Amino acid sequence: MSDWKKTCEAEWSLHGAPMPDSRDWKSVYEARPLGRNLLKNPAPSGLSKDVPPPEPDLPDEPTRGPPQSQPDGDFSGWTTSVEVLPYDSSGIPEGAVVCALPLFSWFTMEQEVDLKAEGLWDELLDEYQPEIAVQDWYEESQLHRSIYQLHVKLLAADRSTVISQHSVAPTEDLDQYSHNWKEVAHVFSGYGPGVRYVHFQHRLKNSFLNSFFLTRFTNSSVTVRAVRTSS
Template structure:
């Protein structure tokens, strides 16, 4: 097909009749990149789990394991930048003089990715003028290890990767009085964010517990999806 035919095909299949579509772009390559309605995050389920299946129940070993504390979960985290923050023991509720044999220790496990929107097939005129919706979704395990087990912070960044144009933060509290071991959804739609967006910085952290054995809080189905929907002002 000719360049004009590839452009027309992109316009029709993606519903971009009102979007800026410069003739200078390589529309065949953009069509093959399929920048819309696909997950732009790499490796969205490092534990190999699906939100359509309940998270597995923790398995307790018959014989307690020996060895140093384990603060980072096991999984295939390729595509993610990871780090661990070990939290100090919480001794606030222990009476003076009490003997403590074992206490749980917690850690935050950080996972983050930066999505290059232009590298994924989006173009500057589209991001600046049309400002398509950028949809964020995540699913975390209701592990009930603590009242705070999950945090999400997503930022839309400029070309320098440091200018924050828009951001969204989630820090829910868990109800520990009811046992409900399931997946919990977190989602947000960025729209009307203004010109200049070139990157999406996706960061979440989940709390783990070590007390003789290691108990993680898992996640699955993380996604950053661009929809060919024009921002309405």
């Protein structure tokens, strides 16, 4: 066994995991695919879950110009899209005079992680099946009862076959004001052979009423952990 292979085995506690001699273990070690966040730009706003999210700015005058539907910022590493929702007048009593309604929009961000490009190898993914942990933190903005969605898929080599998936769409409590980070987490285990990609997508709701109000996120992560989960 090469020194680099021994180093990988010891440092990541991979005893019993398939580690073929054909691998360049020095390159694997330098890539550090285990225990590292594989998402790029996990906190575009420069915020941390360890510090409470900033309170929203309340402008003295209405914002001029067309309504804003997506946040400003550098979202490099993410593929982004916006879905502007129709105005909701369902809760307005008949005959009431309405000066303005909030305009809501979903801001979607997604990434696809190539597990082999990050340094993982076929035998580890297919036979050992390490845990794949997903974590995200979103702001309790209370703009609406539904402000966050997470959709994660484990994909095969063709990038279209879904081997396992997890989705969550929590509902917010608008009766009590709370402005903290809320954690969303899931661990994929025993998912079976063939996983080569992780598709990570989350959606956050924003609104515009005289000014733009957004739901922030931070510290998104996809981490492969050296824990055997196959039976």
